[in-house]
Amino acid sequence: MSQAILHDDGAEGARSVAALHVVDINDQQSRAENAVAELLTALGRDVTSEHLADTPRRVAASLLEMLTPRDFAMTTFPNDENYRELVLVRDIPFHSLCEHHLLPFRGVAHVGYVPGDRLVGLSKLARVVELFSRDLQVQERLTQQISAYLTEQLAPRGVGVVLEAEHLCMTMRGAQSAGATTTTTAFTGVLAKDNAMRRQFRLAGADLPA
Secondary structure, X not given: OEEEEOOEOOOOXXXXXXXXXXXXXXXXXXXXXXXXXXXXXXXXXXXXXXXXOOHHHHHHHHHHHHOOOOOOOOOEXXXXXXXXXXXXXXXXXXXXXXXXXXXXXXXXXXXXXEOOOEEEOHHHHXXXXXXXXXXXXXXXXXXXXXXXXXXXXXXXXXXXXXXXXXXXXXXOOOOOOOOOXXXXXXXXXXXXXXXXXXXXXXXXXXXXXX
């Protein structure tokens, strides 16, 4: 069994949707299990014990699941009615893995756009968030990737992305600031230039940052 792996293409922080190479999932799972077992052993744990014997398999499987985006088609439709106002989907739940500590960060995304010639199926906004969050990430890059992908795919008049998330690498270790959240934003086109349009985004999501 093999699977295409997607990678950053380095252009405007967007991810290439073309497969750069194909990996054997069974081989990947086996190598990951061995690596987890070695890590646990290095940390002084006995991986032959009844309690830990199956842990390497579980950890490897869960990481592969969290790092593998699901395929989807970016369904769009002609904007026959010439709709030119904000389309906003609020409170899209997401989770990702911090690339610095391999600990989760999770929260909600608010994603909107001002259409040009094409409209997008609303569920696809949530799927785009998932596409880029299923990776080793930092929140700033994730925000920009969602914005860049929607700009590339829709050619809209503007895009707005706001992410609010709790990072376990900050709340469970280090500063241990339990409950702290981080907000990142990306606004393009009319949502970046038109203050009235930007206010619409904030009014539609009344508790979003000013």
